[in-house]
Amino acid sequence: DLRVYDNQAVYTACGAAAHSGEILIAEDLYTHPNWQAYRELVDLASIRSCWSIPIKDAGQRVLGSFGIYQRQPAKPDQTFTEKMQVFSNLAELAISRFNSAEKIRHMAFYDELTGLANRRLLNERLQQALATSRRSNRFGALLFLDLDNFKPVNDVYGHKTGDALLTAFASRLQQLVRQTDTVARLGGDEFIILLVELEPDAASARQQVEQLLEKVCRALAKPFMLDTPEQLVFNCHCSIGLSLYHGATDTADELLKRADQAMYQAKQLTGTQVCWSNDVNIAAPALATTPFTP
Incomplete structure (x- = not known):
């Protein structure tokens, strides 16, 4: 389950991508508004940019997000942005397969009506x-x-x-x-x-x-x-x-x-x-x- 906050300022790149359902590019974490509260962590991890993309299922429901971090300020080109979408699609496929397997397992071992063990x-x-x-x-x-x-x-x-x-x-x-x-x-x-x-x-x-x-x-x-x-x-x-x-x-x-x-x-x-x-x-x-x- 995803937590949703009214104040978008609490989101870093991955959280903002999941919240908005859109790709978020933070070219420079020192200047990006969502990262100002995490400057100490940025320095500790030696990162300077983050590119995040939401993971969506076939119904466009957001399942999560993932981010790519760099040690220098940077912005992805068109080719890499397309690769990020491929990564997101693969992640959605893996999550959906896992959820399907869990659903099948639940159906095999639990009563459909009551949810009790069968x-x-x-x-x-x-x-x-x-x-x-x-x-x-x-x-x-x-x-x-x-x-x-x-x-x-x-x-x-x-x-x-x-x-x-x-x-x-x-x-x-x-x-x-x-x-x-x-x-x-x-x-x-x-x-x-x-x-x-x-x-x-x-x-x-x-x-x-x-x-x-x-x-x-x-x-x-x-x-x-x-x-x-x-x-x-x-x-x-x-x-x-x-x-x-x-x-x-x-x-x-x-x-x-x-x-x-x-x-x-x-x-x-x-x-x-x-x-x-x-x-x-x-x-x-x-x-x-x-x-x-x-």
Whole structure:
């Protein structure tokens, strides 16, 4: 992003070129008005002139600028000015290719609607989390969340409203976790929270998860006021299945399966409900049902 100032005097040659979108030639930095505040830097760098050109994309949006400095006062001739334009075009091509690659990468690993990690990125994070757990001997946890009765929202109010609710739901989840944790959307109304680097004993790790659960349930108990023309308000419930993991004994598929099964156990109940899975080799209650009442 480019910073834009009202006072052009704060710009040196490159800044002025980016601001104006035009080539700027400072033949002598000692006399050019934009460089008067930087005379000490000019002397320190032993430069006396600067030729700057903006870098623009195909839509003429300024992406940046670059400058060529000389140790003596100078002005480019027509041939060199044309070369500067070639340099700018090459720089734009490189930037555009980089941005395209980043966009493709984002599309490959992030959910288009919510911006959360998608299934592919979740699988990578799961593998990393299990490997880290093996090395650190610490527990982690996976929460499988499914919005209850979401289909009628799409059927009655339309998919735009459903998308708005999913986006609001995802945003609320994202605000509750640590930066090291991952919130992902598997698809539809199914979401995952992957917690990493919990305590090294199962009881303490479970306590950490329950603390997060309380925050999740309280956050989801608040109405969702959607930014739609109708300004609709929804009260949501979800079913949550949980599973602790330990890298020495677990695989990603097993972990997801256990949490999924626990989620369906919770779904048999009413309201926002939580069920722990029967975690093999981990001292945690099997399918322990934890109802939540806001």
